[in-house]
Amino acid sequence: MVTIDTIRRRYGVHICRRCINEEYHLQLNPENCIYDCYYPRKCPRCGKIGNIVTGFRLSGKAKQLFLSPLGGKGPSE
Numbered sequence: 069m070v071t072i073d074t075i076r077r078r079y080g081v082h083i084c085r086r087c088i089n090e091e092y093h094l095q096l097n098p099e100n101c102i103y104d105c106y107y108p109r110k111c112p113r114c115g116k117i118g119n120i121v122t123g124f125r126l127s128g129k130a131k132q133l134f135l136s137p138l139g140g141k142g143p144s145e
């Protein structure tokens with residue numbers, strides 16, 4: 069499972085939700101994540117303006133457990 073520490077260790081910074089989904093083949097929705105502030109900032113990885121994720125909510129963690137990191141389809145919601 070990807071944790072926020074995994075990401076911070078890899079990048080040294082927090083990155084946006086789009087990048088996390090891309091990097092780790094996840095499908096996290098905005099409500100699955102915790103953000104450092106309420107307005108979007110520039111993401112250090114993609115350089116685009118986005119919501120920087122600083123943590124995952126329980127729903128986001130559960131989602132990761134049910135989704136295969138290899139791109140397989142998880143159980144339908």
Ligand SMILES: [Zn+2]
Binds near residue numbers: 085086112114116118
């Ligand atoms: Zn990004």
